[in-house]
Amino acid sequence: MTRGRQERNADRSNIHGDQDRCFDGGHDLADAIHQMTETMKQQQEVILRQNQQRLLIENRGCSYEKFLIHRYPNFMGTEGPMKANKWLLDLDRTFEISSCTEKQKVQYAGHLLQGEAGIWWDTKRQLLIRELGNITILTWERFTEEFDNRFFPESMKTQKAQEFATLVQGNLTVEQYVAKFMELGTFAPHLIATEKMQAQKFQAGLNPRICSYVAGFHIHNFQELVNVAAIAKAK
Template identity: 40%
Template sequence: MHPPTFDGRGDTNAAEDWIQGIEEIFSILKCTDQQKVRFAALKLTGEAKRWWNYEEVIREAKGTRVIVWAQFKHNFFDRFFSKADREARAREFINLVQGTMTVRQYAARFVELSRFATYLILDEERKTRKFEEGLNYRIYE
């Protein structure tokens, strides 16, 4: 597997896909948080690399050089996956129903969008209820 690079261009899906690709590698390598950040930073190019270099300068000036993976992702998404896009996906999740999708397609879309509205599905019971409520009436019954 070739680790993906990210140059900061493209749509928001490119940013999300890059994070997913990097995290797949992390799941295999069992990296620490700091190793994840260093590895991810090595795979940034172009505009994304300039952004990261600027982030490091700011943290160094504040005396906070260490950054954990969750904070890297948060900062990364703030820069390359706009809040408006994330909120639009959360609204899409809120309004998600099966409609003409197969159950498998609905389930895949549910999982994909659920990441943007975790505040709605704080536990498995709520997540299951939300999923079931979106199913076509015949299946739900």
């Protein structure tokens, strides 16, 4: 009988021990979940602060004084289509490094339009206000579209694409030919869609003597081809 009582006591002790171990295991799991939750919360707070800082910078953009540091030239409207196109492309790059907002891009670009271009913009601006209701919602994309329509129309872009299609070195130096090739190539990207196509188009336009020299190297890299052509010119 004593032996039976001892066995029952031992069984109860084992049960309590298992329960204690289960309790400890559950406690450890709860701690782990709590720690994981806190870590995720901290990470989310860091991401939130970073996004808030980014939005603050984007909304602030760049002041006009900061933009003026670049000393970007005015556009008068009499420079011609190609210079108009270059002026706008370079201005867009300046805006990018200055972190200007959409609103600031339109404001600053409008201020740089002087002479005939300034008169055009004053009229166009009033028309856009009637259309949009508020000039502040005018996007930079819409501004560049209106600018191109006036100073660099589609007919001119088509003409430049045709000039590129028939471009040859002629009396140009290799350096001048490269510059012209790069300038006009932006209007016919389908003709130089790959590195190989670009090299082939450039080589085909070289003067016969230089073309024959570089052809033997079977070069498909544009910059390498330009370098070899410059060497051939010197020979």
